[in-house]
Amino acid sequence: MRARRLRASLRGWGGVGAMAAVCALAVVLALLLPLARTSGGEDAGTGGGKAARAEQARAAEECADPEKQTLSPSGADGPTIEEIKNRQGEKRKLVVGVDQNSYRWGYRNPNSTGAAELEGFDIDLVHRIAEDILGDPDAVQFKAIPTNQRIPAIQEGRVDMVVRTMTINCDRLADVAFSAPYFKTGQQVLAPKSSKISGYDDSLADARICTAEGSTAYSTLEQGREDGDLPGSADISRTVPNQLDCLVRLQLGEVDAVVTDGALAASQAAQDPTVELKGEAFTTEYYGVAMKKDADDLVRRVNQILVDYRKDTSGGWQASYDKWLSATLGAESKDSEPPAPQYLRKS
Amino acid sequence: MPSVPPQQTRATTPPPAPDRRRTAFAEGLDQLRAAATTEPGRLRIIGAVLALLVVAFGAVTAWQVNDRATAADSVLNRSQPISSDAADIYRSLADANTAASSGFLAGRAESGENRVRYEKGIRTAAEKLVAAASNSDPGDPSAAAISKLNRLLPEYKGLVEQARTYNRQGFPVGGAYLRYANEKMQKEMLPAAEDLYKKENQRLRDDYADATPYPWAAIALGVVALAALAWAQHRNYRRTNRVLNHGLVAATAAATVVLLWLVVGHSVARAGLNDSYDHGVRSLNVLTDARIASLKARGNENLTLVSRGAETKKVGEETYDAYDYDFQQDIAALGKGLALAEDLADDTEGGKPVTAAMGNMKEWQKRHSAARAEDENGEYQKALDRVIGAKGATGECFDSVDANLATALKHETNEFRSAAGGGLDAMSGLAIGAAVLAVLGAAGAVLGIGRRLSEYR
Structure with missing residues (x-):
């Protein structure tokens, strides 16, 4: 919904302006990302771009800065x-x-x-x-x-x-x-160290993602799929009552990745040395x-x-x-x- | 009616014979009709019919009694033990799950006793599952439930062991594993075990239904055979003025013995079986259900503390803690079951443990309310002590209820076995006896008629 509104407003400004904005954004990102990223994956550009777009969409929301x-x-x-x-x-x-x-x-x-x-x-x-x-x-x-x-x-x-x-x-x-x-925290992806999943990006294609029922993680993923940030083939139907239940499902191989607040994802990783946080936080919360x-x-x-x-x-x-x-x-x-x-x- | 020589009949019939079978039948009938015109012929026919009736009576008696005896034997030695095994599977699974959640609640203070209880529950369930599997055929309705339980049990145990390992390391993911294990138990395993129990119980009822109906066909044949024998003797008396024909009297005696044996033997067996159902199986079912209700109540009592108000349930306008609500339902079921069991108990030995369990349950309710009050006031540790503590906790009450119900179950199982065993004994030998006597009776009838026939030579 947010994205639709965004797209509508983009159309309103005219295609050229929008293109220019996107180009400018891409340039800024290309300059900034190497600084922000310590791990630096090959898909850092796309992942970061999507995160930035989600950020922009949030800014377009009527209720700006809910924390204030x-x-x-x-x-x-x-x-x-x-x-x-x-x-x-x-x-x-x-x-x-x-x-x-x-x-x-x-x-x-x-x-x-x-x-x-x-x-x-x-x-x-x-x-x-x-x-x-x-x-x-x-x-x-x-x-x-x-x-x-x-x-x-x-x-x-x-x-x-x-x-x-x-x-x-x-x-x-x-x-x-x-x-x-x-x-302050942000949504982050947690997956086994051996997994090919590299963050909130195309590597989540076909992945079964676990979130807590009624969590920000779930609504973010839902939104992400609508916006195209998250590959459509990702299965986000695996919800559990508590984020920690996701770690159980992950260890049992019933899901491929967990999305939750970075702070909580770190707590999960602390309980199992074979899993790790993948990529940077893709939201700020x-x-x-x-x-x-x-x-x-x-x-x-x-x-x-x-x-x-x-x-x-x-x-x-x-x-x-x-x-x-x-x-x-x-x-x-x-x-x-x-x-x-x-x-x-x-x- | 003029008597027609048989040769003539035979000569006239063949030409218009479109259907050979009909002709053959008609031929036989005509032969019979021809034979019936002379007294020796009539006697032959009467002898054959009498022998046939007595043999048929014996055969049908043997067949019907054998059917009932097999069903009664199945009640005693197969379906009842299997159905009680199925109840044991349910009970030990629920017991293991309750022990596991108690262990989690106790945290570091988990007692070895809990561990032993958990292990015992798992072991019993596994053993009884093997027995149940060997007693069921691949196509049986219970086979699916058994294989499902066989598949889930190791999964469940794996989850509990993971939970334990993580608990020892101080990681809360252990609790998450326990929740997952509990969910598996509550949503998949216990329903499968309940399904198995219900199916085996149905099988038991079917066996009862096969064992108890009166063998009407045999009784009717017996009456017909006796009537035919009586008529034959009466006819004999009228024709010859001789009162007794030894052979026919022997046949009548044999048929009478078989008929009496059948009616009395089956009535006794039926009474025994009905008694074993009314005072055994019904009591056993009620007690088993009560025991399961107490286990469920205990499990929910623990989960109330494990979940700490995480789940609520709305009934009408009131909001309850979901697990405490279930606990109240289970305790109500337990109370109802115990009251019914008290009614069904027909002797003091069976009634005493039930009355004791009733007392334990009332104390349990009292202590439970106290524990809930502590928890509602935020005194979690005190509530915990009142539920799984060493002295004065609800755990004591639950243990007593369980022990008393186990005693009552044992007593009722013995009652059942002696009543059903008595019933089965009443039918023993009846099938063979009926067959032997019927053969003797048939021989008597043939000999008796033969004696009359010999007078015509």
Whole structure:
């Protein structure tokens, strides 16, 4: 749909202009790609070109920069926060939807002594939010939710918020409210090291690709196939409840490749030395905390917490990154840091 | 009616014979008619008919009884054991799966006991599958289910072993493997096992249906044979004023014994078989279903904690945790099954374990609610302790329910075996006895008539 609109607008400008733009783009890419690509495959040009085109299509979208569509930070209590604080006794907890299958993001370490405690980068953030709102980092009731249940869980009030590697995008903004971004990532391809698949490109022809049901990965692939970025022969019907289930299918040879957020793909690769990330991330995405659409006070509060969390050098964002993610994403966290937040949403 | 010499008849009939068979038949009939005009001829015919009737009675009795005895033997020694094996396959598969999920929940604290339980479940299922395979023919409806299970079992085991290996390394992909294994079990293996169980149960019911109906053909023939014998003797008495013809009396006695033996023997066997069905098979089915319900309940209780609210189910306006909802259904099925089993239990020895299981189940429900309350309050570890912990956990209740149901099943199996065995015994010897007596009876009839015939020479 996006592409159609793009093509229509291109026609509107006139063929010559469009051709010129494409040529210019190609030149720029030819100059830039060698710098951006470290691995450098033979098809780097085509892959990069497609990624750029997808980027351009995104820019043409009416809802530009979804990660900026959030409310300005504030530490004040409102009706939503009051309601949480008024919970009595054992129930005085923040109910948070998380994942228990994302290695180093939100997972249950089978070998941890506590036996049942969830841990990871997302979980650290949850504890910080609970500490700020309820004064106790452990005043949390974790609910594990599958990828496609994140939005219904919020809408039906089963959880106060979802902190679960959830990408901020325009479609979702229609259903829920997001905090400012707390992490930057992009879709990436994961395949066995021995596989011929080299990235998000023609090498995916005839490949069976696994994605999580209701994930950004799936909608991106769907769009990609429509736009022609993804070969039409690629089979994207293999969806599973959780991105980690894709690793199982990949190991069992039921699929040829996995597409998921780079951050999560790295977590999968960390659990199996025979698979690796193929090519660069072909989208740019930001993770945000999702809340009910009308929970304005909570959104502002979480944004405030995120500002403090980023500033806190001893026990904040950086410390959590170093603890959980540096092993899989590299000691340098710059590629994962979200941009300085902007708060464009007014109400 | 004037008697026509047979030669004449033979001479007149051939010319208009378009159909030779008809003619031959007509010829025989005419011969018979001719014979029937003289008393020795009539006696010959009567003797032949009597002998034929008695032999036919014996043969049909032997055939029908043999059929029923074979079916009864199949009930006792084939279809019931196979159907209970099929139930065992289902139970051990579900048991292994439950043990595997408990092991996952326990994490590093996984007990050796769980491992043993899992291994035992897999082993039992594999053994019973081999037995079931050897008992089924390639075209059997159950053969497909058996081969499917044979194919899936190693796949399942492979997934669980992968899960275990990854768990030990601390990777959450182990949990993903376990979910996949569980899905395979719930969506493919257990339905196949249930299918097998249902088919074998159907076979058992078919065998019962073959074993119990009254052998009406044999009984009717017996009555006809006895009536014919009585008529022949009455005729004899009228013609000769002799009361007893030894041969005919012997034939009548033999036929009477066979008829009585048939009716009494079959009635006893039928009673025994019906008893084995009402007090054995029905109880066994109810108990097996209850045991399976308790296993399913336990499995779902574990999965409630494994999935941590990941799946919900909407019923009307209310939203439930999908696994807890299934648990409640399973517990309700268990309660219903136990109540029915209590009704069916016809002695204290059979009733006691069922009543005990009922008590265990009530305690289980109580503890389960407590565990759910902890989980709803976010006290996951406490909820876990209340489900798989060492003391006071719901696991204890489940184990007791299972053990009590196993005791009850054992008792009912014995009940079944003794009732069905008694039924089968009542039919033993009947087929051969009927054949021998019928031959003797036929001989008696022939000799008896022969004695009268000899008076005409």
